[in-house]
Amino acid sequence: MWRRAAAFTLIEIMVVMVLLTVIVIGLMAMFNQTQRAFRAGMAQTDQLEGGRMFADLILRDLQQMAPSGQTNGVNFYAEIPNYPLLQQVLPGSSIPRTNVLENLFFLTRFNQTWNGIGYFVRTNSIFGLSGNLAPAGTLYRFETNVSVSQFDDRGELPYFTFLNATNRFSISKVLDGVVQFRVRCYDPNGTLLVGNYGSFLSGNNMTNNFVVITNSFVVPGEVQSYAFSNNVVPAYVEVELGVLEPAVLKRYNSIPDPITRSNFLANHAGNVELFRQRVAIRNVDPSAYSQQ
Numbered sequence: 001m002w003r004r005a006a007a008f009t010l011i012e013i014m015v016v017m018v019l020l021t022v023i024v025i026g027l028m029a030m031f032n033q034t035q036r037a038f039r040a041g042m043a044q045t046d047q048l049e050g051g052r053m054f055a056d057l058i059l060r061d062l063q064q065m066a067p068s069g070q071t072n073g074v075n076f077y078a079e080i081p082n083y084p085l086l087q088q089v090l091p092g093s094s095i096p097r098t099n100v101l102e103n104l105f106f107l108t109r110f111n112q113t114w115n116g117i118g119y120f121v122r123t124n125s126i127f128g129l130s131g132n133l134a135p136a137g138t139l140y141r142f143e144t145n146v147s148v149s150q151f152d153d154r155g156e157l158p159y160f161t162f163l164n165a166t167n168r169f170s171i172s173k174v175l176d177g178v179v180q181f182r183v184r185c186y187d188p189n190g191t192l193l194v195g196n197y198g199s200f201l202s203g204n205n206m207t208n209n210f211v212v213i214t215n216s217f218v219v220p221g222e223v224q225s226y227a228f229s230n231n232v233v234p235a236y237v238e239v240e241l242g243v244l245e246p247a248v249l250k251r252y253n254s255i256p257d258p259i260t261r262s263n264f265l266a267n268h269a270g271n272v273e274l275f276r277q278r279v280a281i282r283n284v285d286p287s288a289y290s291q292q
Contacts, residue, residue: 046246047243047245047246047273048273050175050243051175051241051243051273051275052275053175054139054174054175054241054275055241055275055277057141057174058119058239058279059277059279061106061108061117062106062237062239062279062281063279063280063281063282064108064109064110064282065106065107065108065233065234065237065281065282065283066107066108066109066233066283067107067228067230067231067232067233067283067285067288068107068114068151068229068230069230069231070151070152070229070230071229071230072154072156072229073107073151073156073229073230074105074107074156074158074159074227074228074229075106075107075228075229075230075232075233076105076106076107076185076226076227076228076233076234076237077103077104077105077106077159077225077226077227077228078102078103078104078105078183078185078225078226079102079103079224079225079226080100080101080102080219080222080223080224080225081101081102081103081133083101083133083134084133084134084135084258084262085098085099085100085135085219086098086099086135086136086179086262086265086266087099087266088179088265088266088267088268088269088272089266089267089269090269090270091269091270096266097269098219098222099135099179099180099182099242100180100181100182100219100222101120101121101133101137101178101179101180101181102120102181102182102183103118103119103120104118104119104120104181104183104239105117105118105142105158105159105162106118106233107158112147112148113145113146113147113148114145114146114147114148114151114158115143115144115145115158116142116143116144116145116146116158116159116161116162117141117142117143118141118142118143118162119139119140119141119142119174119181120139120140120142120181121133121137121138121139121140121178121181122137122138122140123136123137123138134258134261135179135261135262135265136177136178136179136244136249136252136261136265137178138173138174138175138176138177138178139173139174139175139176139178139181139241140171140172140173140174141171141172141174142162142170142171143170143172144158144161144162144170145158146158175241175243176249177243177244177245177246177248177249177252178241178242178243178244179242179243179244179265179272180240180241180242180272180274181239181240181241181242182239182240183226183237183238183239184223184237184238184240185223185226185234185236185237185238186234186235186236186237186238186278187234187235187289188235188284188286188289189235190235190236193223193226193234194223230288231285231288232285232288232289233281233283233284233285234281234284235280235281235284235286235289236278236279236280236281237278237279237281238276238277238278238279239276239277239279240274240275240276241274241275241276242272242273242274242275243272243273243275244265244268244271244272245271245272245273247271248265248268248271251264252264252265
């Protein structure tokens with residue numbers, strides 16, 4: 001006597017296949033989400049590490065700042081150059097933040113050598129005053145040095161070398177995706193230096209111990225420039241750095257049109273990591289401020 005063998009029907013097999021497909025799709029979606037979160041976490045870690053690295057670097061540099069004691073020696077200089085500004089609307093607010101990218105220069109001394117150190121943001125391989133600026137770029141560090149005898153003859157030499165810096169051996173790359181590099185100076189009482197003091201250069205000589213120009217033609221309300229010479233250096237220097245997340249920077253670099261690029265960044269204020277620190281200058285002479 002023949003008996004019919006038990007087996008799955010076609011409908012049952014199809015139902016199982018559908019269920020397995022749903023399970024596999026769910027697992028793949030979960031895997032993709034986990035992988036995306038892992039990559040985002042790694043990118044943020046790299047971004048934070050880059051910001052901390054910069055903070056340590058500029059802390060060591062600024063703490064060694066020293067006054068030249070010469071009227072034609074540029075001890076410290078910071079300026080907002082004329083470039084297209086980036087305004088970013090902050091999340092949950094209608095008030096925009098105006099980002100600035102400043103040029104920074106200062107002197108340090110080691111034994112019988114004066115060192116000129118500078119920081120600036122550029123978007124191409126030309127680093128001097130003719131270098132291109134855009135809302136986001138690469139932060140570079142510049143360093144040059146002269147002997148004490150050379151400096152005594154031409155105290156402005158390191159500063160002018162910085163302004164026309166094109167020698168790659170003097171320039172090193174620090175960080176990509178920088179949209180904010182703001183510098184502020186304070187007196188020994190911790191008060192922000194604002195106001196308009198004298199003019200900057202007369203020939204090759206400083207006309208004042210320090211010069212502050214507040215009424216910025218580039219960014220209204222910001223300090224346009226700081227310049228210190230003779231025996232004056234800032235008592236405190238506050239530096240603020242803003243860095244784009246790597247994924248946003250990659251998307252920004254893929255956009256060819258400059259206006260579209262700026263519009264893209266304007267809506268990504270939440271993707272900018274800000275680092276701010278105030279550095280106390282060791283070699284400041286408080287009595288130099290009482291003479292102003």
